[in-house]
Amino acid sequence: MPEFVMPSLGADMTAGTLAKWRVAVGDTVSHGDIIAEVETDKGIIEVEVFESGVVQELLVREGEKVPVGTPMAQIGEPGAGAEAGAAPVAESVAEAGAVAESAAEAVVVAEARAERVTPRRPMHRGGLLREGPMASPAVRRRAHELDVSLEGLHGSGEHGRITIEDVQHAAEVGPSPSVSRDRVRISPYARRIAADRGVEIERIRGTGPGGAIRADDVLRAEASRPAEPVSAADRMQRAIAAAMTRANDEIPHYYVEQTIDMGAALAWLRDFNASASIEERLVSGVLVLRAVARALRKHRSLNATWQGVEAVPSKEINVGLAVSLRGGGLVAPALRNTDEGSLTELMARMTDLVARARSGTLRSSEMTAATITLTALGERGVESVTPIIFPPQVAIVGCGATVERPWVVEGRVVVRPVMRVTLGADHRVSNGHQGARFLSTLESLLQEPDKL
Amino acid sequence: MTSEDIRSTLLTCLSDVAPEVDTEALEDDTDLRDELDLDSMDILRWVQGIHKALGVEIPEEDYGKVVTLGDAIDYVSARV
Numbered sequence: 001m002p003e004f005v006m007p008s009l010g011a012d013m014t015a016g017t018l019a020k021w022r023v024a025v026g027d028t029v030s031h032g033d034i035i036a037e038v039e040t041d042k043g044i045i046e047v048e049v050f051e052s053g054v055v056q057e058l059l060v061r062e063g064e065k066v067p068v069g070t071p072m073a074q075i076g077e078p079g080a081g082a083e084a085g086a087a088p089v090a091e092s093v094a095e096a097g098a099v100a101e102s103a104a105e106a107v108v109v110a111e112a113r114a115e116r117v118t119p120r121r122p123m124h125r126g127g128l129l130r131e132g133p134m135a136s137p138a139v140r141r142r143a144h145e146l147d148v149s150l151e152g153l154h155g156s157g158e159h160g161r162i163t164i165e166d167v168q169h170a171a172e173v174g175p176s177p178s179v180s181r182d183r184v185r186i187s188p189y190a191r192r193i194a195a196d197r198g199v200e201i202e203r204i205r206g207t208g209p210g211g212a213i214r215a216d217d218v219l220r221a222e223a224s225r226p227a228e229p230v231s232a233a234d235r236m237q238r239a240i241a242a243a244m245t246r247a248n249d250e251i252p253h254y255y256v257e258q259t260i261d262m263g264a265a266l267a268w269l270r271d272f273n274a275s276a277s278i279e280e281r282l283v284s285g286v287l288v289l290r291a292v293a294r295a296l297r298k299h300r301s302l303n304a305t306w307q308g309v310e311a312v313p314s315k316e317i318n319v320g321l322a323v324s325l326r327g328g329g330l331v332a333p334a335l336r337n338t339d340e341g342s343l344t345e346l347m348a349r350m351t352d353l354v355a356r357a358r359s360g361t362l363r364s365s366e367m368t369a370a371t372i373t374l375t376a377l378g379e380r381g382v383e384s385v386t387p388i389i390f391p392p393q394v395a396i397v398g399c400g401a402t403v404e405r406p407w408v409v410e411g412r413v414v415v416r417p418v419m420r421v422t423l424g425a426d427h428r429v430s431n432g433h434q435g436a437r438f439l440s441t442l443e444s445l446l447q448e449p450d451k452l
Numbered sequence: 453m454t455s456e457d458i459r460s461t462l463l464t465c466l467s468d469v470a471p472e473v474d475t476e477a478l479e480d481d482t483d484l485r486d487e488l489d490l491d492s493m494d495i496l497r498w499v500q501g502i503h504k505a506l507g508v509e510i511p512e513e514d515y516g517k518v519v520t521l522g523d524a525i526d527y528v529s530a531r532v
Contacts, residue, residue, distance in 0.1 A: 354493060
């Protein structure tokens with residue numbers, strides 16, 4: 001049966017948190033439907049499903065963070081019906097029984113699987129809590145392996161969920177002295193320090209006589225306490241840092257740059273916008289976007305992704321647009337088939353994409369489909385940008401501001417609006433000569449804007 | 453339509469484009485591009501929103517006349 005797995009929504013993503021299911025068991029889904037919302041370092045992404053069929057089982061609960069590739073849902077053949085949802089659990093139980101080393105373990109695994117049957121109930125409401133503390137099946141399994149009781153364990157995850165790290169920590173420090181504060185042996189001085197520093201006494205292992213907690217134990221527990229949760233903006237910056245560091249480490253970049261006369265393009269745009277309705281107006285960025293996509297038709301080596309040992313050319317030309325988020329952060333979602341359709345249509349798609357990037361409602365395919373990136377930093381006046389490739393892509397185009405400069409046309413110096421365009425590309429895949437030819441094509445295309 | 457009504461409508465349109473902007477804290481001399489970090493696409497969407505709400509069309513060549521919030525209020529007030 002096809003499985004829907006936690007997708008990789010970018011080279012830098014290792015895990016994602018299921019924020020919300022958009023389907024229920026029994027729902028029919030088709031290729032491309034949005035099935036879930038996943039929280040990543042890049043914000044909330046609407047994730048599409050690539051199978052068609054009936055949702056038979058949801059394996060991950062809302063709020064749960066799982067690694068990329070983790071099965072999240074079972075999608076059955078169309079018409080299989082929701083009642084079939086019970087079957088996979090039974091299979092899982094049998095399967096778990098087969099691999100478990102002891103009957104007791106099999107029961108624990110089976111219980112863990114059985115819990116997944118009612119995944120749509122929010123984690124932190126009464127229903128699921130009756131059986132004990134909040135912990136995912138994987139955490140329960142690990143707790144069982146390490147012989148750690150989840151009862152009384154402090155959860156450091158969202159809404160007090162117990163995480164694998166909490167279980168590991170509990171296994172390392174030994175059984176908690178007591179669930180009840182009154183029965184913990186602790187010196188008055190240590191208790192005061194713990195209160196001052198917000199360290200929970202229940203989590204401290206005492207090294208004094210009879211396991212009594214001393215001041216040193218409190219300080220040690222404070223030092224080993226998990227870091228405070230970081231903000232979404234900080235997490236995004238970390239993800240960008242990881243991707244850019246990797247790009248700088250792994251990709252031998254080369255750069256070529258050309259100054260392009262934008263006079264014809266801007267004159268055409270002015271005329272177009274003067275006669276177009278206000279809803280159909282274009283911005284110059286859309287002309288550049290289209291021209292980059294059309295130029296790539298002739299220079300396919302720049303429109304590719306690096307797959308471990310070689311570059312694989314992409315059939316589609318999907319330009320990723322670097323969008324700065326005003327609260328800080330950067331995303332570069334893709335505009336599929338950027339070389340096709342009318343300019344008006346491309347403008348509408350670009351406007352929609354930028355708005356959704358900023359409101360945090362991008363789709364999974366938009367996060368992964370880009371075959372090259374365009375970054376335009378001219379709005380604030382910088383004249384050129386030397387961009388870093390976003391892996392696994394093999395090229396990036398950076399545009400500076402369009403500025404008026406003295407320019408020689410047919411032997412005479414005239415004032416023209418010009419823009420500096422920089423191509424950064426992966427030298428494992430293409431070379432400067434090819435890059436220069438790409439820029440030359442781009443320049444030619446921008447001289448005939450009516451053909452874009 | 454009073455100047456306050458126009459101001460309020462312009463700010464609503466601005467919120468649609470840039471929800472993160474604290475519109476209540478905006479002064480009339482705030483430069484929309486520089487201080488609010490709006491780009492040409494944001495300005496276009498704002499101008500489109502104003503057109504939809506008030507029927508006032510701001511042509512491209514007049515973008516220079518609506519650099520600040522106060523400019524935009526004056527511009528729209530004269531044409532609404």
